Amino acid sequence: MKPFISVILPCRNEVRSLARCLDSILASSYPADSMEVLVADGLSEDGSRAVLEGFAAKDARVVILDNLSLITPAALNLCIRAARGQYILRVDAHSVIGPNYIAVLIDFLAAHPDAWGAGGRMFTLPEAHSMFSKCISIVLSHRFGVGNSGFRTSGAIAEPQSVDTVFNCCWRREVFDRVGLFHERLIRSQDIELSARIARAGGTLWLVPGADTTYFAKVDFLPYLSHNWLNGIWSVVPAIYLSRLPVRWRHLIPLAFVAKLTVSLAGALLWRIWWLPVLPLGPYAVLNLAFSGRLAVQHRSLKLAVLLPITFAGLHFAYGAGSLWGALRLAVHRLRRVSLVPVQETNS
Secondary structure: OOOOEEEEEEEOOOOOOHHHHHHHHHOOOOOHHHEEEEEEEOOOOOOHHHHHHHHHHHOOOEEEEEOOOOOHHHHHHHHHHHOOOOEEEEOOOOEEEOOOHHHHHHHHHHHOOOOOEEEEEEEEEEOOOOHHHHHHHHHOOOHHHHOOOHHHHOOOOOOOEEEOOOOOOEEEOHHHHHHOOOOOOOOOOHHHHHHHHHHHOOOOEEEEEEEEEEEEEOOOHHHHHHHHHHHHHHHHHHHHOOOOOOOOHHHHHHHHHHHHHHHHHHHHHHHOOOOOOHHHHHHHHHHHHHHHHHHHHHHOOHHHHHHHHHHHHHHHHHHHHHHHHHHHHHHHHHHHHHHHOOOOOOOO
């Protein structure tokens, strides 16, 4: 008999993608009697709850939990505490897992007792049939867009690879006994922070061939910018609650770029050295246009040649600006803490 696995799924107002996600989980090749699906619903108001209740009525594996905190890390912890499985697989509501996803990961972890967790490659597809959604899916799968994020940018892999984090990760249950649950003050970046804790404890995470996830990219430009802005903020703000930043260097490159651009613009205004902003913008524009042009040729689309530079810039500038705002919030927080430290008088 296969090991029992708990699939955990946080959701709030995900009616557009929830049924598609649950269908993929329940259609898994993994034995039905060795799996449960715990869905923590954050009091959805868009019809998601009715979708969940419909699935639960038809399939006893689906269990609905109420996430009264309404935030992702609380939902994940709620599911983990209720989970009965030897393994725990987190699935994002905007994704679809392949039929063999669970079986491949469980077989890998069973054969590699030193591995703490494993996941597969992410294939990003447009949420809708629009050119801009296609642009977003390309940008989020390219190294110029997301850096060395292995699960996003890796092509076909023949052998398992040790990585710093994976999407839709499957962990051994005892991992949470060793390093603790998700940090509930982190509205975002909680998965990156957990992966960093695992690494500090000596654990490893693996990208495994044969396990694939499809992620559906956002459709509209403004939500795309807002999403990247918030991700940027939460690449830095966690340091308010932690002793260190949990993110990797690739997450901080947009911060360095936007900070340099901001200083250059300030210098241009103060000292009237109008060419200063060209120093950061020039090389970036060349790289952006070069990668965008190459991708447009690969996809044989003139429209992509126009839209891809905007989409790349939307990711980098929004994320970098959010990171800069987060850094300012962090600096203010640290200064306030210093100002609250009482000054001890010394006897003269």
